[in-house]
Amino acid sequence: QKEVEQDPGPLSVPEGAIVSLNCTYSNSAFQYFMWYRQYSRKGPELLMYTYSSGNKEDGRFTAQVDKSSKYISLFIRDSQPSDSATYLCAMSDPQLIQGAQKLVFGQGTRLTINP
Amino acid sequence: GAGVSQSPSNKVTEKGKDVELRCDPISGHTALYWYRQSLGQGLEFLIYFQGNSAPDKSGLPSDRFSAERTGGSVSTLTIQRTQQEDSAVYLCASARRQGGGDTQYFGPGTRLTVL
Numbered sequence: 001q002k003e004v005e006q007d008p009g010p011l012s013v014p015e016g017a018i019v020s021l022n023c024t025y026s027n028s029a030f031q032y033f034m035w036y037r038q039y040s041r042k043g044p045e046l047l048m049y050t051y052s053s054g055n056k057e058d059g060r061f062t063a064q065v066d067k068s069s070k071y072i073s074l075f076i077r078d079s080q081p082s083d084s085a086t087y088l089c090a091m092s093d094p095q096l097i098q099g100a101q102k103l104v105f106g107q108g109t110r111l112t113i114n115p
Numbered sequence: 116g117a118g119v120s121q122s123p124s125n126k127v128t129e130k131g132k133d134v135e136l137r138c139d140p141i142s143g144h145t146a147l148y149w150y151r152q153s154l155g156q157g158l159e160f161l162i163y164f165q166g167n168s169a170p171d172k173s174g175l176p177s178d179r180f181s182a183e184r185t186g187g188s189v190s191t192l193t194i195q196r197t198q199q200e201d202s203a204v205y206l207c208a209s210a211r212r213q214g215g216g217d218t219q220y221f222g223p224g225t226r227l228t229v230l
Contacts, residue, residue, distance in 0.1 A: 008155065036221075043119070043206055043221030044158070088157060101210070102148075102174070103219065105157035 003027050006089055006106025015115050019076040023089035023106045026070065030091040032101070033065050035074045038086045038108065047087075048074060079113045086110045117141070119209050119222035127228045128197055136192045136225045140209030147190050148210075148219060149182060153203040161205075164190060197229045 006023045013019055021035075031052055036044035048063040050056045050072075056063045062075040072091075076083055089106040120139045128134050140147050149161040160174040164184040175181070179197075184190040194201055204226050208219040 004157070006157070041223070041226075043208075043223045045221065046218055049218070090158075101146075101219070102160045102163065102171075103158070104160075105150075107155065107157045 001026065002107075003104050004089065004091060004106045007109055008107045010110040010112060012112045012114060013079060015079060015081060015113055017079050017113075019079050019083070019111060019113075021074040021076075021087050021089075021109050021111070023072050023091075024070055025072075025091060025104075027091075027093065027104075028067075028070065029093045030104075032092045033063070033072050034090040034103070035061075035063055036088040036090060036105075038088060040085075044088055081113045081115050084112045119207055119220055121205075121207050121222040121225050123225060124223065125226045125228075127230065129230050130199060131196055133193065133195045134197055134227065136194075136205050136227070138190045138192070138207030138209075138222060140188065140190070140207070141211075141220055142188075144209035144211050144220075145187065146210040146219075147184060148208045149190070149192050150206045150208065151176075151203045152206055152224070158206060161192070194227075197227075199229050202227055202229045 004025045033050045035048040037047045038044040050063050053065045053067045060077045064073040086108040088108040090103040092101050122137045145166045147164040150158040152158050162182045163171040179195045182192045204224040206224045208221045210219045
């Protein structure tokens with residue numbers, strides 16, 4: 001079993017829909033939780049960053065972390081065609097080795113927003 | 116300012132050949148990471164450099180893989196005697212400082228194809 005599980009999709013929704021992306025994980029030591037967006041043939045870019053449990057909102061994006069269930073979510077409101085990309089969840093353990101923040105990534109969910 | 120750059124963007128090689136992949140991190144970033152992204156897989160940590168400290172090589176899949184970072188800046192990932200299973204996108208990321216919670220900025224990646 002992988003440390004981080006993410007449904008690879010693909011997920012296709014109409015423009016304006018609310019999108020929900022999720023990841024589950026098994027390592028209870030994870031404290032930092034991130035969502036990256038990756039356009040085709042590009043490197044991942046950080047979208048949302050959360051420490052420990054709770055919600056965080058940034059414009060149309062909301063990240064939720066439920067540590068008791070080892071479950072994180074990313075919600076996209078009023079989705080736009082420009083949101084079409086692969087979304088990767090990532091998390092890390094604050095017990096650093098030589099200061100490294102080694103991120104453990106989910107498989108990525110491929111999202112398409114149809115005009 | 117300039118982001119993380121990687122070269123070449125694409126590399127096609129024959130099985131058994133050696134390849135070198137280059138990463139130029141963001142100026143002033145002391146931490147540098149290499150990841151591998153295989154088809155249908157999430158990003159897999161390979162190696163981490165922080166300043167002048169010994170690198171964390173715990174993610175390298177075999178002794179055919181090695182990396183160095185010269186002058187605390189440019190890094191080269193070398194794969195010797197390439198195999199078809201080495202085909203993947205190799206991503207480099209840099210971060211401003213060591214420690215938990217720091218944002219990693221990714222380059223566009225090098226797409227390696229081993230025939």
